[in-house]
Amino acid sequence: SGLNVDNVNVIHAMTIPALGMVAGLLIAVFFSYRRPRAYQNTSADVAANHQAMVQPKMSAYRSWVALAAIVVSFVVQLWADSLLLGAMVGFAVFMAAGVVRWGEADAVFNNGVKMMAMIGFIMIAAQGFAEVMKATGQIEPLVKASADMFAGSKGMAAFVMLLVGLLVTMGIGSSFSTLPIITAIYVPLCVGMGFSPMATLAIIGTAGALGDAGSPASDSTLGPTAGLNVDGQHDHMRDTVIPTFLHYNLPLMVSGWIAAMVL
Structure with missing residues (x-):
């Protein structure tokens, strides 16, 4: 200006x-x-608790993969000047490393889109x-x-x-x-x-x-x-x-x- x-x-x-x-x-x-x-216990809490019980436990491997996905997303976003491409590559890192299973990919992606x-x-x-x-x-x-x-x-x-x-x-x-x-x-x-x-x-x-x-x-x-x-x-x-x-x-x-x- x-x-x-x-x-x-x-x-x-x-x-x-x-x-x-x-x-x-x-x-x-x-x-x-x-x-x-203080929170009330609701059906959403019960369902989330059951879902958490079947989720993979936190591990150093998953944490390092998450960090790598963040870095890769950031680098690709700056290099290509595309937020969409950076997000897609970051999601691909999760899938390639096995943190997000192939059978769960659609559900994970759709839940993110809904939010x-x-x-x-x-x-x-x-x-x-x-x-x-x-x-x-x-x-x-x-x-x-x-x-x-x-x-x-x-x-x-x-x-x-x-x-x-x-x-x-x-x-x-x-x-x-x-x-x-x-x-x-x-x-x-x-x-x-x-x-x-x-x-x-x-x-x-x-x-x-x-x-x-x-x-x-x-x-x-x-x-x-x-x-x-x-x-x-x-x-x-x-x-x-x-x-x-x-x-x-x-x-x-x-x-x-x-x-x-x-x-």
């Missing part, structure tokens, strides 16, 4: 915001959710919402009007940009979809307000990550719910979205603002 960031390390720019998320995680682990949760189908459907709907927001052209006036209210105050301008990024991403559910929208608006705004390139990266990166961490339509929340709700005792909003919003978004908001002020 016209900002020269050749000499700026993105990892350094996002270190302070990332530390805010680490702080939120520690608060959740050692304070908010330190007590064990991702709901996530994909919600993300497609969220992507459509992103296109609607871009088509209306109302994001730029929202940012400019908000910044004009605090003209001359870098602290308030940074807060407003982070807040708008949070609201936009919460509706879209993906930082990947949000960044192209807000970058074109935030870069000239940050330059005009006198923010350094590193501070600009921190603001944009944090604004994109804010809603992604606590949006009901985000893969960051849909994924955990898909796994944790296998017994029907995990509520998406109450048990995933709200805790994630409180323990990741709020500390990230504070640490992102600090990064914008000190970088």
Whole structure:
């Protein structure tokens, strides 16, 4: 978007915001959710217990194969620039090594597709919402009007940009979809307000990550719910979205603002 960031390390720019998320995680682990949760025994639990009894036991061989599959998937994905090809090769490694038997391959693959189908459907709907927001052209006036209210105050301008990024991403559910929208608006705004390139990266990166961490339509929340709700005792909003919003978004908001002020 016209900002020269050749000499700026993105990892350094996002270190302070990332530390805010680490702080939120520690608060959740050692304070908010330190007590064990009581679950009811359901038919799903009984069936899962029986299925676990007939599954192969954990072994060093299976663990090494899993690690190799992850590495191979990652390398193929980067080499071919194809997430699909990387996933297919990783699955092939499991089958070739005998971790997933040939007779079980269809069932394993179909179960994975079923789990991702709901996530994909919600993300497609969220992507459509992103296109609607871009088509209306109302994001730029929202940012400019908000910044004009605090003209001359870098602290308030940074807060407003982070807040708008949070609201936009919460509706879209993906930082990947949000960044192209807000970058074109935030870069000239940050330059005009006198923010350094590193501070600009921190603001944009944090604004994109804010809603992604606590949006009901985000893969960051849909994924955990898909796994944790296998017994029907995990509520998406109450048990995933709200805790994630409180323990990741709020500390990230504070640490992102600090990064914008000190970088």
